[in-house]
Amino acid sequence: MDFLADWLILIISIAVVGVLLVVGLVTGRARRKPPTTGTDVIARPTGPDVDEAGPTTATATAPAPEKPALDRPEGTASRMKRLRERLSRAQGGLGQGLLALLSRDRLDEDTWESIEDTLLTADVGVTPTQELVGALRTRLRVEGDKNADPRTVLREELVKLVDPDMDRRLQVSGTDGRPGVVLVVGVNGAGKTTTVGKIARILVAEGRTVTLGAADTFRAAAVDQLATWGERVGVEVVRGPEGSDPASVAFEAVKQGVEQGTDTVLIDTAGRLQNKAGLMDELGKVKRVIEKQAPVTEVLLVLDATTGQNGMIQARVFSEIVDVTGIVLTKLDGSAKGGIVVAVQRELGVPVKLVGLGEGADDLAPFDSGAFVDALLGG
Incomplete structure (x- = not known):
C-alpha cells in the first residue's frame, strides 16, 4: 500500500508541474503580443492620393527656408x-x-x-x-x-x-550686348566698399541687373560687407578665397556678367596707399585683365571729403594709373570744406558724379552743381 501511495503522489506532482508549465507558456505569449496602438506604429496614410491596393510610403518634406525680404532702394x-x-x-x-x-x-x-x-x-x-x-x-x-x-x-x-557743363552721367552701360563695367578705386578708409554697395542700390532702383565683384581679397571684412550689401537687394556677389588674386576675381565677375547678360558689373578693389608703387601697379593689372572680357566703362575714384588737400595727392596718383573718369565724394556732411569739389575737378579734369552725405543705405546721390551751390548759400 505504501508503494502505491508513493507512485500516486509522484504522478499527481508530475501532472501539477505539467499544468503549471502550460499556463506559463500561454501567459508569456499573451504578454509578448504587440500592442495595437502606440508611438511606434506608423499609421497608413489616407486621402485622395493614397493607393487603395496597399500602404504607401509618406516622406516628410521640411519646409523651404523663407528668403529674407529684399530692400526697396530709394529712388x-x-x-x-x-x-x-x-x-x-x-x-x-x-x-x-x-x-x-x-x-x-x-x-x-x-x-x-x-x-x-x-x-x-x-x-x-x-x-x-x-x-x-x-x-x-x-x-x-x-x-x-x-x-x-x-x-x-x-x-x-x-x-x-x-562747372555745370561737365557730363556727370554714370557710364554703366556696355556695348555689343556686354555689360557696363564700373571699377571703383580709392585708399583705405574713404568708404569705397560702402560706396559700391550704395551704387548697386541706385542701379537696382532704376531696374538694372547688377553683379558685384569682391576684388578686395585681402580684407575678409570687405568681402563680407559687400556680400551683405548684395543680399539686401538680391544682387549676386562674385568672391574668391581670402588672399586670392584680385585680378582673377575681377575677371570672373565680368565673365559671369557677360554670360548672364547682366546690365552692370561693379568691381570693388583693395584700398591702395598712393606711396606703394607695387600695389598701384596691381590695380593697373586688374583693369587690364577685366578688359579681356569687356571694356571698363567707368573708373570711379572714391575720396573722403574730410581729407582736404591730401585727397588731391591721392587723386593725382590714381588718375595716372587707371584713368579716372569720375569722382565720388564721401563724408561731405562731415566737412565744411566743400570747396574740394572745385579743386578735385580742376586737378583731374573729370567731374564729381556722386556725393555721400551720411551712413544710411541710400545716402548717396548724383551730384548737381546748381543744388550744390544753393546748399553752400543756405538756400
Whole structure:
C-alpha cells in the first residue's frame, strides 16, 4: 500500500508541474503580443492620393527656408531732395560767410583778403579762388553796379566755378550686348566698399541687373560687407578665397556678367596707399585683365571729403594709373570744406558724379552743381 501511495503522489506532482508549465507558456505569449496602438506604429496614410491596393510610403518634406525680404532702394529724386537738405546744413557756413563779407557797405582790400582766406580754408584751391575773387571784384566793384545783389552774383560765379557743363552721367552701360563695367578705386578708409554697395542700390532702383565683384581679397571684412550689401537687394556677389588674386576675381565677375547678360558689373578693389608703387601697379593689372572680357566703362575714384588737400595727392596718383573718369565724394556732411569739389575737378579734369552725405543705405546721390551751390548759400 505504501508503494502505491508513493507512485500516486509522484504522478499527481508530475501532472501539477505539467499544468503549471502550460499556463506559463500561454501567459508569456499573451504578454509578448504587440500592442495595437502606440508611438511606434506608423499609421497608413489616407486621402485622395493614397493607393487603395496597399500602404504607401509618406516622406516628410521640411519646409523651404523663407528668403529674407529684399530692400526697396530709394529712388533718385527723393534721395536728392533729402541730401540737398543735409548738404545745406553741412556747407551753409561757407556760403553765409562769403555773403556776409560781400554785403558790407565798403568792399576794401581787407574784405577781399578775407574772402580769399575763406575760400582757401574751404579747400577751393589757389587758382579757382583767384578766378572767383577776380570775377566778383569785376562785377561788384569795378563795374559799379550798385543794384547788384551780392547773393545772385555769388551764386552765378560759384556755379561757373563748379562747372555745370561737365557730363556727370554714370557710364554703366556696355556695348555689343556686354555689360557696363564700373571699377571703383580709392585708399583705405574713404568708404569705397560702402560706396559700391550704395551704387548697386541706385542701379537696382532704376531696374538694372547688377553683379558685384569682391576684388578686395585681402580684407575678409570687405568681402563680407559687400556680400551683405548684395543680399539686401538680391544682387549676386562674385568672391574668391581670402588672399586670392584680385585680378582673377575681377575677371570672373565680368565673365559671369557677360554670360548672364547682366546690365552692370561693379568691381570693388583693395584700398591702395598712393606711396606703394607695387600695389598701384596691381590695380593697373586688374583693369587690364577685366578688359579681356569687356571694356571698363567707368573708373570711379572714391575720396573722403574730410581729407582736404591730401585727397588731391591721392587723386593725382590714381588718375595716372587707371584713368579716372569720375569722382565720388564721401563724408561731405562731415566737412565744411566743400570747396574740394572745385579743386578735385580742376586737378583731374573729370567731374564729381556722386556725393555721400551720411551712413544710411541710400545716402548717396548724383551730384548737381546748381543744388550744390544753393546748399553752400543756405538756400
